[in-house]
Amino acid sequence: MSASHLAVWGDPIAHSRSPQLHGAAYALLGLDWSFERVRVAEDRFDAVLAGLDASWRGLAVTMPLKERAWNAAGWRDRRAELTGAVNTLLLPGADVPRPVGAPADAPVGFNTDVGGIVAALADEGITRIGSLRLVGAGATSASALVAAAELGAGRVAIVARRAERARPLIDIAERLGITATAESFGGPHAATDLTIAALPGGAELPDPHAAALARDGGPLFDVAYHPWPSQLATHWTGERAIAGFGMLLHQAVLQVRIFTTGSVDQPLENEDDVRAEMRSAVMGD
Known part of the structure; x- marks a missing residue:
C-alpha cells in the first residue's frame, strides 16, 4: 500500500x-x-x-x-x-x-525555505540583488542568506543582537563567496538593495532601531505574515514592505x-x- x-x-x-x-x-x-x-x-x-x-x-x-x-x-x-x-x-x-x-x-x-524565498521575491519582481541587509541570525536567516546568493548578492550585512550569533552566517557567506559583516541593531547601516527580516514570530524592536533599519533599506521582505503589518513593516514608509506569506506558499x-x-x-x-x-x-x- x-x-x-x-x-x-x-x-x-x-x-x-x-x-x-x-x-x-x-x-x-x-x-x-x-x-x-x-x-x-x-x-x-x-x-x-x-x-x-x-x-x-x-x-x-x-x-x-x-x-x-x-x-x-x-x-x-x-x-x-x-x-x-x-x-x-x-x-x-x-x-x-x-x-x-x-x-x-x-x-x-x-x-524548501530557500526556494520559497526566491520564488516569493520573484513574485514581487525582485530577481537580482547586489547587496542584502539580513535582520536576525537564526535558521531562517541561513535560508535567506542562501537565497540572496542565488539572486546574485555579493555583500550581506547581518544585523544581530550579539556579534557571535552572526558567526555561523558569516561562515556560510564565505562558502558562497559573499562578503559578510555583522552589525548591531542600533546601526549605522549602509544603504542596501533589499532587507530580509527573519526575526522570531512576534519579535518587536525599539522604534529607533526599526527606523534605522528602514533608512536606505530598500524593499523589506519580512518572513512574518500574521498579523500584518509586522512592527518592523510599519516603519517601512519609503519603500514597500512584503509579507512572508509568499515564502510559506512557495516552500x-x-x-x-x-x-x-x-x-x-x-x-x-x-x-x-x-x-x-x-x-x-x-x-x-
Missing part, C-alpha cells in the same frame, strides 16, 4: 497553516492523503521519528526541529547542506524515485513536489492551479 500519512512537526505547532496548504493540494490532485499537525519536543524528535511505520510518506518540519531533521537525513540537497537546516523529510515508505546516492532505508532531507508547493514526485525540481501537473488552490485555502482569495 502506498504511504499516505504526512504531518508537520514543531513545538509549538498549533499556528501552522501547513495542513490547509497541503490538504488543498492533495484534494486537487485527487490524492487521499492525510496531513496533520503534531507537536514534537526537540528532545523527542529522534524517538518519534523512529516510531513511524511504513504508512508514513513524509514530514514538514518547523522550529525548533530543523537541525534535528538535518541530522536524521541520510541524504540532503545542496540548500540543506549549506544552511544546516532541513524542513522537509521524504521517508522510506514513499513510493517515489529517490535522489541519486540517497539510501533507500533512510529519510531524505530538503530545505509548501516545493514540499508537495517532493512528496508526490520525489524531486524538488519536478513541477506538478497543473501546478499553477494547485498553487492557486493552496493560496485560496489560507487567504480565501
